Amino acid sequence: MIKLLRILGGRALSLFKKMGHMLMFLLNSIYYICVPPFKFRLLLKQIRFFGNKSMIVILLTGSFTGMVMALQIYHTLSKFGSEALLGPAVALSLIRELGPVLSALMVTGRAGSALTAEIGIMRISEQIDALVSMALNPMRYLIVPNIVAAIIVFPLLAAIFDVIGIYGGYVIAVKLLGLSEGTYFSQIDTFVEWKDVRIGLYKSISFGVIVSWISCYKGYFTEETGFGAEGVSRATTDAVVMSSVLILIWDYFLGSVLL
Amino acid sequence: MIEIIGLEKSFNGQKVLSGINLRIEHGEIMAIIGRSGGGKSVLLKNIIGILKPDKGSIIIDGVDITKLRGREMDKTRQKLGVLFQGGALFDSMTAYENVAFPLKEKMKVSKKTLQEKVSKALEDVGLKGMEDKYPSEMSGGMRKRVALARTLITEPQIVLFDEPTTGLDPILLQSTHKLIRCTHETYGFTGIVISHEIPEIFDISDKVAFLYKGVIEEIGTPDEIRKSSNPMVRQFLTGSSEGPVELLCEKETRR
């Protein structure tokens, strides 16, 4: 019994230690976000990295999500005879929920994993040590540009996802299901408020922080998960799984607080 | 001046360094020789502050760096140039960008002087015309030389070389040693060179330290080392497999 308690206690302690370590990493990077000098060129490069890697997949998933939703919601709404509300139903669920979440998940898979692998390889090939030995702070050069870039890019990608999704829904609603063109858009206009857009914005900004934070952390401390190439590959999977889970948990949390 | 006192370091209970005492005077080049896996690179990483020792102190120009943390350490690192054993080139940058990087980030230089200096540095290591190659497109020896150029370009006061010539052909070996010697004569850095090139390394070093089993077994001028009566040193210099130095297979058969 005592043995069991000891094992559980040990596990819990090491878990808290790890969480503390991760939090310190985030706080440390926030410190360097606030303290100049800033590396604008690296920031631009990372913005391009996120956008470039994820654009096509966002376009694809966005349009199909909108289309599927239009089909499904139409089916439900038609039971109550309120098909006219199809537009706002699609738009609201996209803007408040699916846009930020799905686009964040897509970026995690595309860019987040690549980021972890890249930083992990820099770690095991001593490139990070080389930066340190030059008295250049790796947080400033590697981590900060990614976190800031994610904060900028995630809302933009979510917005693109929303727009494409709404148009996808429009194609299905108007061309396939025979809804009138005017109803779809004008109802969106009446029912979608700024508040909804703002909630989506908050969500995607925080998802940006989560994904870049976890991906950078896992790459930066790749030796904690294992050594060499295997360590990097495990860190990469870890980062994707962890980011995805945290996105969904945080989404629920924010959703219930901001409602 | 670098002074190392009673430095100990172990990994997972395996002792790698067990009490290193070493003193490198200002402007001197110290060669460190010793077995593969003997802890030379670990010693070097302790001096840069990338690894923290378990015990002992490392005093660089009067400052004990083992007591410093993060940003305070950077002041000492400003004086340091390090050539890592694996080169540690940034693989997202070309040869030119790699060499230019520390200069661009650490010193305010005009674009023109930057260009001149980088071209000169690459030419010095015999890599003229390779400016646009990425590390993944280079041979091991080329990478090493780009790394060497990157280390020397900021003219650091203290330079640490981890096997600068391993993997180079005999001609490049000589020219690299000559480059180190020349640079040393031009602006007189304090240097530590880890090397397996015996006896060539003796030509460029003022002192030689022999690291064995986690301690400095023997230290002296190249001539003293050459004439040393220490049987381990003798065996190491001649590269003989018979003598007091433990061999790999002996250990294995004993197990």
Ligand SMILES: Nc1ncnc2c1ncn2[C@@H]1O[C@H](COP(=O)(O)OP(=O)(O)OP(=O)(O)O)[C@@H](O)[C@H]1O
């Ligand atoms: N990060 C680490 N974690 C655990 N053990 C390590 C670590 N770095 C080095 N070691 C161990 O320390 C010992 C010394 O390694 P080191 O790299 O210093 O050897 P070396 O003298 O530089 O050898 P070589 O001449 O082959 O480069 C080795 O046994 C190695 O296994």
Ligand SMILES: [Mg+2]
């Ligand atoms: Mg080594």
